[in-house]
Amino acid sequence: MEIRELRLLEEFHQAYELFDDIWRPDPRNVPMPVELMIAFAHAGGYVAGAYEGERLVGASVGFLAADRTLHSHVTGAVAGHGAGHALKLHQREWCLRRGLERITWTFDPLVRRNARFNLVKLGARPEEYLERFYGVMADAINGNDESDRLLAVWRLDRPAGTAAEVAYPSVLADSGGRPVIKPVEEPAVLVATPPDIEAMRRHDPQTAREWRLATRETLGGLMAAGARVTGFTADGEYVVERD
Structure with a gap:
């Protein structure tokens, strides 16, 4: 190439x-x-x-x-x-x-x-x-x-990462393909993602919209409050740490 x-x-x-x-x-x-x-x-x-x-x-x-x-x-x-x-x-x-x-x-x-x-x-x-x-x-x-x-x-001085291996609680979890928000106050949390949002938009747009709004509320809300995304797990979850 x-x-x-x-x-x-x-x-x-x-x-x-x-x-x-x-x-x-x-x-x-x-x-x-x-x-x-x-x-x-x-x-x-x-x-x-x-x-x-x-x-x-x-x-x-x-x-x-x-x-x-x-x-x-x-x-x-x-x-x-x-x-x-x-x-x-x-x-x-x-x-x-x-x-x-x-x-x-x-x-x-x-x-x-x-x-x-x-x-x-x-x-x-x-x-x-x-x-x-x-x-x-x-x-x-x-x-x-x-x-x-x-x-x-x-x-550009940062090395490539590795998939995070953590056992933090989930503030946004995947339950049978649907997003579930959980009240979590711990300093480090996980925010799930759907396996294939592009296919979901085609075949189940309502659930895709639920994922959008839930991610906006959890990940967006955490970042707006000063939390930092520090990694991504092998299971497709953002690792988010509060200051």
């Missing part, structure tokens, strides 16, 4: 088509227009693709932000190629060469595989819960769900 910055008009169009294939968005809600990719690349931002031969299997677009930071706005990859991880490592080296100290991005707290990738494989940590951050997103992945997001912060 070759990771390289995109420079040519046809490459930006390839990235646009890749994102379109992944998200299948409403035409008014595309993840990243071609003209913005061109502008970010020209202005010194990060626009890169992962190629297997001539085929683009992943792409990522980010822009420079305050405090020596790259904000990675959108990354999409074809499953099964390792392109997402390869792009993140390329992003890290790109930032280090420019004296940047961290990479930020947003992700849906309900998508378990993304939480595991971000917290365990990379060692990033969520530092803010963003309620309805993008409004309603009309695409095949988000399914018109409200777009609560976690702001992930990857400090």
Whole structure:
């Protein structure tokens, strides 16, 4: 696999088509227009693709932000190629060469595989819960769900994490596929995630909404009160510690 910055008009169009294939968005809600990719690349931002031969299997677009930071706005990859991880490592080296100290991005707290990738494989940590951050997103992945997001912060001197092995009480638990909030006052708690929220949005949107609201109340409420997310368990739970 070759990771390289995109420079040519046809490459930006390839990235646009890749994102379109992944998200299948409403035409008014595309993840990243071609003209913005061109502008970010020209202005010194990060626009890169992962190629297997001539085929683009992943792409990522980010822009420079305050405090020596790259904000990675959108990354999409074809499953099964390792392109997402390869792009993140390329992003890290790109930032280090420019004296940047961290990479930020947003992700849906309900998508378990993304939480595991971000917290365990990379060692990033969520530092803010963003309620309805993008409004309603009309695409095949988000399914018109409200777009609560976690702001992930990857400090580039931080090593990759490991799945946390803890026995803390659950403030949000999975009971037969439904979320159950429990009154817990301990200093460290667990917040569960559903195994596959994307499938749930398609087949059981009411339960998917229950998970959204329960996660907003528990994880969002804890973080708003100053609690820190310190890990992610092998069973798909956020580890949250109160100060």
